[in-house]
Amino acid sequence: MAKLWLKRLVLAVLALLLVTVLGLWFFLRGSLAQIDGRRTVAGLSGNVTVSRDDRGVPSISGGDRNDVAYATGFVHAQDRFFQMDLLRRMPAGELSELFGEKALETDRINRLHRFRARATQAIDAMPVADRQLLERYTAGVNDGLNALGNRPFEYGLVGVAPRAWALEDSFLVAWAMYIDLQVTGIGRELARGWLKEHASAEQLAFLLPSSTQWDAPLDAASAPAPDAPIPARAPDWWGKGVAKEPATLAAAAFVDGVGSNNWAVSGKRSNSGGAIVSDDMHLGIKLANTWYRLLLQVPAQHGSTRRVVGVSIPGVPAVVAGSNGNVAWGFTNSYGDYVDLVEAGSAKDRPGQVKLPGGWETPLEHAESIRVKGQPAVTLKVRETSLGPIMQSGGRDYAVHWVAHEMKAVNLAIRHMEEVDSVAEALALAPKVGMPAQNLVAGDSDGNIGWTIVGPLPQRPATPVDASYPLSANGSTRGWQGLLPAAAYPSLRNPAEGQLVTANSRQLLGADSVKLGDGGFDMGARARQARDALAALGEKTDEKGVYSVMLDDRALFISQWRDRALAVLDAEAVKGRPQRAELARLLKDNWNGHASVDSVAYRASRSFMWSLYELLYGGANIELAKLNKDANMRAASSRWPVVLGRLLDEQPGGWLPQGYADWQALQLAALDRTIAHLTAGGQPLASATWGARNTASIAHPIAGAVPMLKKWLSVPPDQLPGDSNMPRVAGPAFGQSERMTVSPGREEQGLFNMPGGQSGHPLSPFFLAGHADWVAGKAAPLLPGPAAHTLTFTK
Incomplete structure (x- = not known):
């Protein structure tokens, strides 16, 4: 009898488990997008068709x-609503x-800027x-959300109901990009402010060069090498505060967050006579991918139709980068100086006031209520001055004077890129667009190309004022005032060499450079490599040739650090040190000149450079981390490798840290540190x-909260070639968020891939569609394929 009851109990448990699994399965399937059928919609002027190819890429006509905007909102919500929710x-x-x-801490930091209130004002204007x-x-967004059989699965896991989309939410999506692309300027200013207080003027001039020989400016053939003299002695913090024999190497895990x-x-220079534009925006990569592919067939003048193809961002009803048949365009982050920190003074005899x-x-005071799931709301007091809200860091108050706070920071003008017919029109539109300031590179079907800043x-x-340091409350400089008029924007068209390249580094050396400032330019090695690779394509090229430059993973920059390592690992240095000898052998025999997945030599050379960074800058970084999460010496200047190179070449005694007999000993300590990291765990x-280090770890945000689902909410652990300081930027969860190459009017020959699929739902066949192409760098067609599914909206 006992066995019978045990058997019944086991069967009951299995039945309950089956019911639970089936219930979960049907719940998940209930939030899949509708991709076929007909829907009747009030307010349409006529029918709208959404045709999807076998990868789920929609063509909306x-x-x-x-009406097309309505359908765009519908498909965005059905495929990506949770992503949209996070973005707002x-x-x-x-x-x-x-x-x-x-x-809560993230909310406190971001609520300081009161972007929802600003979005409401921008909508009214x-x-x-x-x-x-x-x-x-x-x-369309709200109808798409409500048309799902169940709420998106993520809300079932977090136990919260989705909230309807509002007009201001689309503007918040744009402000999300400001935070992603510009807010690190706050950490940069704090880092440079700390450095200014802990170094002499001569030391600053050496440590913070404004450009280097690696730069590839648009208005000059090259940039001069830094020539500030090396001062007789280093700052007091130099080479202090980091253990000499760590078990791990933190810097080796660092992948530049600068890219595009x-x-x-x-x-x-093109075989067809039309311009060719290529764009790969580098971002943190998650599932779903930042970008959503689509093709729009929209009305044009005189009753004709215009085809616009490219990428959108869920939450915004426009193609952000792409081609409209006459003009193709793309962006990279411009890294100008768009934020000032202005110290706010106080006095006992002026309570409630600040000195600027x-x-x-x-200041005006705003009580911001932050809702917290499962707990009472938290109130944050925000003090707003004429220069921006007040933040605290290191015991000081600063007014954050950021372009993102301007009324014109965000608008919907990017949608008018679908209407421009020439590069001249695209460059004229750029200053009117409300988005984080980007390098716009455009080309048209007549063969013209151009560059300017959009945003x-x-x-x-x-008169140039170095505003890349916090400004004093007692000074006369208020920093920037108002916005630059459109007529004053710098621009370039049709350079003699027949090409334009931007890659987050210094764009200009001439007089117009002051209009941008330096908000954290990349060093320039990547831009230089891309410029030279593009020139090497010859007098004539095509889309495939231009696309191939995005996959250039030659280690031109890191090769110098391999050479330095080999020079240090001489016969005396490796004598009786088998691991040093093994490293020297690998640096010689395993080097193929690329950041390839099977290269120990590349990884070791790169880690050697970062080991030196930790040994020399590590103490300063410990102090800077107390000020802001984005404050570090890399933020203060991306050109630190050039500074280290000069020191290693000239070897001044006053810059050799205590505890090292000579510069050779310092470099050997860095190499031993590298070996300890690379051999950790035996x-x-x-x-x-x-x-083994550069392995994809791209996942849905929910994967971290529900580890048991990580397998189904992540990409395969592919090993990725490429790295920072070369065109093929690749890190475990950072890199080329899309690759696109297109000649306007020849979109059929356009090329594309991206790391994730159209859907954010793991049960959708479109969840990872195209991911394998991205890993391999395989170019797929830019245009969607034949229709496999059709959804029609009728009035």
Whole structure:
């Protein structure tokens, strides 16, 4: 009898488990997008068709632009609503409502800027036509959300109901990009401010060169090498505060968060006579991918139709980068100086007031309520001055004077890129677009190419003022004032060499450079390599040739650090040191000149450079981390490898840290540090390949909260070639968020891939569609394939 009851109990448990699994399965399937059928929609002017190919890429066709916006909102919501929700909540400081107390610190930081309130004001100021389009897009988003059989699966896991989309949420998505692309400027200013207080003027001039020989500016053939003299002695913090024999190497895990490439060749260098534009924006990569592919068939003048193809960002009803048949365009982050920190003074006899360069003032106070899941709301007091909200760091108050706070920081003007017919029109539109200031590279079907900045630029004094340090409350300099007028934007068109390249580094050396400032330019090695690789394609090229430059993983920059390592590992240095001898052998025999997955030599050379960084800058970084999460010596200047190179070449005694007999001993300590990291856990040095370190760890945000689902919410652990300081930027969760090459009017020959698929749902066949192409660098067609599914909206 006991066995019978045990058997029944086991069967009951199995039945309950089966019911639970089936219930979960049907719940998950209920939130899959509708991809076939017909839907009747009030407010449409005519029918709209959404045709998807076998990868889920939609082609949206309609006779009215607002109807197309509605359908765009519908598919965005059905495929990506949770992603959209995170994109609006992050800048608004509303993540705690989903994730509880663990998101509260992030919310406090972002709520300081009161972007939701600013978004409401910006919506009120919209042009009528843009507002109507956004209203139809918003209606499509909410209808798409409500049409799902179940709420998106993520909300079932976090236990919160989704909230309807509002007009201002689309503007918050744009502010999310400001935070992603510009907010690190705050950490940079704090780092440089600390450095200014802990170094002499001569030391600063040496440690912070404004450009290097690696730069590839648009307005000059090259940039001069830094020539500031090396001072007689180093700052007091130099070479202090880091253990000499660590078990791990923190810097080896560092992958530059700076990236994006775009370039264009003019018609005189293309086989077709039209320009060719290539763009690969580098971002942190998650599932779903930042970008959502689509093709729009929209009304044009005189009753014709215009085809616009490229990438959108869920939450915004526009193609962000792509081609409209006449003009193709793409972006890279410009890294100009768009934020000033202005010290806010105080006095006992002026309670409630702050001192700024313009005088004393009384900040406005706002009580911001942050909802926290499962807990009472938290109130944050925000003090707003004429120069921006006040933040605290290192016991000081600073007004954050950031372009993102301007009324014109965000608008919907990017949608008008689909209407421009020439490079000249694209460059004229750029200053009117409300988005984080980017390098715009465009080309048209007549073969013209051009560059300018798209997005608002601060108006800085004609006389250069170094505003990359915090400004004093007692000084006369208030930093930037107002926005640069459109007529003053720097631009270039049709250079004699027939190409334009940007890659986050210094764009200009001439007089116009002061209009941008330096907000953390990349060093320039990547831009230089891309420029030279593009030139090497010869007098004539095509889309495949231009695309191939994005996959250039030659280790031109790191090769110098391999050479330095080999020079240090001489016969005396390796005598009786088998691991040093093994490293020297691998640096010689395993080097193929690329950041390839099987290269130990690349990984070791790179780690050698970063080991020196830790030994020399590590103490300063410990202090800077107390000020801001983005404050470090790398933020203060990306050109530190050039500074170290000069020291290793000249070997001044006053810069050799205590505890080292000579510069050779310091470099050997860095190499021993590298060996200790690469062999941690007993791993043989020969198996410490770059691929073992550079393994994809791209996952859905929910994967961290629900580890048991990680397998189904992550990409395979592919080993990735490429790295920073070369065109093929690749890190475990950072890199080329899309690759696109297109000649306007020849979109059929356009090339594309991206790391994730169209859907954010793991049960969708489109979840990882195209991922394998991205890993391999295989170029797929830019245009969607034949229709495999059709959804029609009727009025």
